Amino acid sequence: MTPATRGTNEDQLRALLDERVQAVHDRDARELTSACAPDIVSFDALPLLRRLGAAAVRARAEDWLGLDDGPVGYEMRDLRIIAGEDTVFASFLNRVSGTMTNGAAVDMWLRSTLCLRQSDGAWVIVHEHTSVPFDAESGQAALDLAP
Amino acid sequence: MTPATRGTNEDQLRALLDERVQAVHDRDARELTSACAPDIVSFDALPLLRRLGAAAVRARAEDWLGLDDGPVGYEMRDLRIIAGEDTVFASFLNRVSGTMTNGAAVDMWLRSTLCLRQSDGAWVIVHEHTSVPFDAESGQAALDLAP
Numbered sequence: 001m002t003p004a005t006r007g008t009n010e011d012q013l014r015a016l017l018d019e020r021v022q023a024v025h026d027r028d029a030r031e032l033t034s035a036c037a038p039d040i041v042s043f044d045a046l047p048l049l050r051r052l053g054a055a056a057v058r059a060r061a062e063d064w065l066g067l068d069d070g071p072v073g074y075e076m077r078d079l080r081i082i083a084g085e086d087t088v089f090a091s092f093l094n095r096v097s098g099t100m101t102n103g104a105a106v107d108m109w110l111r112s113t114l115c116l117r118q119s120d121g122a123w124v125i126v127h128e129h130t131s132v133p134f135d136a137e138s139g140q141a142a143l144d145l146a147p
Numbered sequence: 148m149t150p151a152t153r154g155t156n157e158d159q160l161r162a163l164l165d166e167r168v169q170a171v172h173d174r175d176a177r178e179l180t181s182a183c184a185p186d187i188v189s190f191d192a193l194p195l196l197r198r199l200g201a202a203a204v205r206a207r208a209e210d211w212l213g214l215d216d217g218p219v220g221y222e223m224r225d226l227r228i229i230a231g232e233d234t235v236f237a238s239f240l241n242r243v244s245g246t247m248t249n250g251a252a253v254d255m256w257l258r259s260t261l262c263l264r265q266s267d268g269a270w271v272i273v274h275e276h277t278s279v280p281f282d283a284e285s286g287q288a289a290l291d292l293a294p
Contacts, residue, residue, distance in 0.1 A: 133191060
């Protein structure tokens with residue numbers, strides 16, 4: 001894609017997000033993490049506290065998508081994009097649904113933040129943060145919330 | 148502060164973060180949320196899934212800091228700042244420690260992401276995301292992780 005046909009930063013980010021939804025659906029960890037910067041800092045919904053680097057993020061995606069049987073739903077809602085000149089970030093709620101290889105059904109809402117910057121004419125993800133809140137009384141993750 | 152004395156975007160963000168650490172220490176919810184944009188989107192460590200607007204974020208900060216007795220520790224570690232021209236974001240681990248009014252001690256590590264943009268010459272926080280990961284087997288929030 002030449003610069004002249006790229007559209008706005010926000011358009012480009014929406015296209016990248018659509019590709020990620022498709023990659024999750026297809027359980028394609030390589031495609032899902034193809035836009036990760038080599039030095040990405042990832043705060044994931046599951047431990048560790050953080051992961052450093054694209055290889056660690058890809059390994060986590062392979063673990064996740066390897067536990068599912070069949071297509072994985074990855075609905076995005078309340079997407080908000082703040083597009084600067086050279087940095088962009090997006091926040092959204094996402095509903096992950098599907099069936100695991102052990103037969104268990106998954107259907108939960110998470111919150112996601114993505115931060116990107118331009119590198120050699122392409123957008124790369126330099127930071128991602130995905131989580132659910134937890135109940136302070138019980139210490140349980142709040143897996144049954146919905147927008 | 149005049150533009151000529153502002154320093155770099157990264158310097159400005161570091162100063163803002165230092166002010167937030169001090170505000171938590173002082174249990175000053177108003178100061179802590181003084182840089183929040185009116186339309187901030189907040190993904191907090193405790194439910195709801197999200198909060199919209201500075202008033203909701205301030206009310207949550209008042210609830211939090213009102214449960215503490217004495218100064219609150221808010222150590223920041225592994226701060227990473229990506230500073231664009233007009234948008235900036237920061238990710239870091241933060242250790243929250245102190246004693247609650249019921250006598251219980253708190254000492255835990257969280258992950259935080261802040262996204263800011265320039266508005267009338269000042270930086271405002273348009274998005275924040277704070278969380279801990281959870282254990283997929285037990286469903287418990289992982290409150291005992293440390294970097």
